[in-house]
Amino acid sequence: MKAKFRILLSLFALLTLAACDSQDSECRKDLRKDLGVALYIVDTNADGTIAEPRSFTPDSMSVKGLKMDSVLYRTSRANFNLPVSKTDTISCYEIFIRHDDENTGRHILTTDTLTITYDNEQHFVSLECGCYINHQLHSAVSTTHFTDSLHIINQNITNADETHINIYLH
Numbered sequence: 001m002k003a004k005f006r007i008l009l010s011l012f013a014l015l016t017l018a019a020c021d022s023q024d025s026e027c028r029k030d031l032r033k034d035l036g037v038a039l040y041i042v043d044t045n046a047d048g049t050i051a052e053p054r055s056f057t058p059d060s061m062s063v064k065g066l067k068m069d070s071v072l073y074r075t076s077r078a079n080f081n082l083p084v085s086k087t088d089t090i091s092c093y094e095i096f097i098r099h100d101d102e103n104t105g106r107h108i109l110t111t112d113t114l115t116i117t118y119d120n121e122q123h124f125v126s127l128e129c130g131c132y133i134n135h136q137l138h139s140a141v142s143t144t145h146f147t148d149s150l151h152i153i154n155q156n157i158t159n160a161d162e163t164h165i166n167i168y169l170h
Contacts, residue, residue, distance in 0.1 A: 033134055034081035035091075035116065036163040042148050042170055043104065053168055058099040058108065066092035066113070081160050086133045090117050097146055097169075108169070110145040116165075118157065134158045140165050 041056035055078045063073040063080065072093075073080055085091050092115045099108040118135040125131055135157035142150055148170035154162055 033084060033132065033157050034160040035084050035135075035137075035157055035165065036079065036081050036154075036160070037114075038079045038163045038166050040166055040168045041106075042168050053166075056169055058097040060098045062096045064094045064096075066094055079163065084116075084118065084135050084157060086120060089119060090115065092116075108146050112143045112145050112147045114140065114142045114150075114165075114167070116140045137164060142167065146170070 039056040039058070040053040042053050043051040045051050057076055057078040059076060061073065061076050062071055063082065064071050065083065072082065082091070082093055092113060094111055094113055096111045097108050099106065101107075117138045117140075119138065121134045121136065122131045123134060137152055137155040137157060140150055140152055146169050148168045150165055150167045152165055154164045157164055
């Protein structure tokens with residue numbers, strides 16, 4: 001009887017460990033849900049037609065979240081991720097760009113403000129892990145100091161490795 005009890009106890013412990021491992025791996029997943037942004041430049045061809053937009057990396061750039069005290073980026077890059085508030089449905093960012101291109105005569109030294117609106121959707125993982133939040137992007141608007149236009153290309157903010165908004169500079 002004791003041997004059967006020990007075997008049952010061992011099986012119970014093994015099943016419990018397996019359950020913990022699956023929840024633990026779920027807890028260790030990257031649960032960040034950032035807004036992916038890509039910068040593009042819009043050029044005009046010699047005949048006056050608009051050329052195919054091309055990826056744009058400014059000479060220098062800084063990005064700051066409004067209502068935040070820290071600079072998110074202070075580097076030059078064509079793609080970047082922005083944190084999205086889990087408790088609000090509006091996030092605003094200040095994007096400063098400096099770029100000098102003697103070949104095209106393009107000189108940019110200004111700041112635009114990007115504002116996004118979205119819904120938050122909680123997804124329960126487990127009691128141990130809590131929940132993560134996905135976001136459904138509704139709108140994106142920007143001031144137009146360097147921004148020509150922007151386009152939402154993916155409304156579902158479900159991970160940090162996707163591009164959600166393309167910003168086209170003039």
